[in-house]
Amino acid sequence: xGNKESLLIDGLKKCGLKEEAIPTIAEKMETYINxxxxxxxAYNLTNTSDHDELVIRHILDSYAGYKKIAELAxxxxxxxxxxxxxxxxxxxxxLPGIPLAAAFPEIEFTLVERMSKRCAFLENCAAILGLKNVxxxxxxxxxxxxxxxxxxxxxAFRPLDQKMTKTLLNMxxxxxxxxxxxxxxxxxxxEMSGIENLIKEYQVENLLVPGLEDSERNLVVCVK
Numbered sequence: 001x002g003n004k005e006s007l008l009i010d011g012l013k014k015c016g017l018k019e020e021a022i023p024t025i026a027e028k029m030e031t032y033i034n035x036x037x038x039x040x041x042a043y044n045l046t047n048t049s050d051h052d053e054l055v056i057r058h059i060l061d062s063y064a065g066y067k068k069i070a071e072l073a074x075x076x077x078x079x080x081x082x083x084x085x086x087x088x089x090x091x092x093x094x095l096p097g098i099p100l101a102a103a104f105p106e107i108e109f110t111l112v113e114r115m116s117k118r119c120a121f122l123e124n125c126a127a128i129l130g131l132k133n134v135x136x137x138x139x140x141x142x143x144x145x146x147x148x149x150x151x152x153x154x155x156a157f158r159p160l161d162q163k164m165t166k167t168l169l170n171m172x173x174x175x176x177x178x179x180x181x182x183x184x185x186x187x188x189x190x191e192m193s194g195i196e197n198l199i200k201e202y203q204v205e206n207l208l209v210p211g212l213e214d215s216e217r218n219l220v221v222c223v224k
Contacts, residue, residue, distance in 0.1 A: 008055050011210035015063040017103055028102045028129045029059050035125050036093055043121050045093030056211035062096030062155065064207040065181060065219045066103055069153070072177050072221070073107060076150050079175060087112055089141050089154040089168065094122050096155050096181065101126075101134045108133050110149070114140045147173045155181035165195045172224045180220040181207075188220055 008029060012022045033054045040049045046058055076084055084107045088097025091111035101109040111122050111134060119138040126134040137144075141164075148171050158164060160180065168178050182188050185204060192202055199222050207217040 007052060007211070008059065011055065011060040012063060014208075014210040015060060016067045017063065021103065025102050028131075029055075029099065031129060032094070032098060032125055033059065035121070035128065039121055040093075043093070043118055045118070045121065046095070056209065058093075058095050059099055060211060061181070061207075061209050061217065062099040063103070064209045064217060065096065065153070065179065065205075066100070068205050068219055068221065069100065069151070069179060070104075072151060072179070073104065076176070081150055083108060084151070085110070085149045087137075087144075087149045087152045087171070089152050089171075090114075090156075090158070091122060091136075092118060092156065094125055096153060098122070098125060098129070098131065098134070100153070101131050102129065105131075105133055108135070110135050110137050112137045112139060112141060112144065114138070141171070142167050144171045146170050149173065150176045151179060152177075153179040153181070160191045160195055162195060162198065165198045169198065169224055174224055176224050178222050178224070180222075182218050182220050184216050185218060188218060192220070 009022060009026050012026060033051060036045050036054060037049045040046060073084060086107050087110040089112045091097045091113045094111060097109055097111045113119050116138050119136050122136045150173055152168060152172055172178055188204060203221040205219040207219055209217050
């Protein structure tokens with residue numbers, strides 16, 4: 001096994017993915033990384049085209065939320081929802097939507113992206129990776145129908161202000177969740193204090209990203 005592959009596989013293990021699923025997921029993610037590297041300059045998908053940086057800062061960062069999202073999915077299933085509908089809002093290059101869709105094949109994922117050329121990239125990736133549980137929606141978040149999803153997630157998205165939070169809450173079903181990948185806890189507290197009239201309670205889950213142990217990463221979880 002080469003160093004490139006082992007970096008990803010070791011990281012997936014540390015993120016708590018199911019042991020038996022890791023080889024398949026790792027293979028899909030290596031293909032995905034190659035696609036990002038190939039199209040990055042044309043589509044401005046991520047801030048790096050370096051293989052190892054993509055593994056750590058984007059793929060493993062997306063998977064750092066895996067265990068918490070699996071727990072929320074189980075919670076939703078226990079409430080009687082058979083076919084879960086998740087969405088990645090402002091998906092860009094497909095992060096965290098594509099990595100999560102590869103890890104949760106039983107859940108339907110909608111990648112919401114307003115830029116049509118990025119949507120073409122996302123559709124191509126879903127096809128190449130054989131992700132039959134992914135569909136791409138070329139739309140602005142504000143134009144999504146009310147109560148479309150059981151859980152929405154986003155990463156590297158704009159700050160949570162009044163307008164954006166109302167938009168996000170509108171698209172989630174009652175009892176559903178929104179899960180935001182964020183960095184420093186001080187910034188999270190500041191953002192959340194500005195929307196406390198909309199979100200009374202929230203949970204912050206500290207994320208440990210393999211290879212980024214010195215960087216503070218958190219998951220903000222809110223229930224509707």
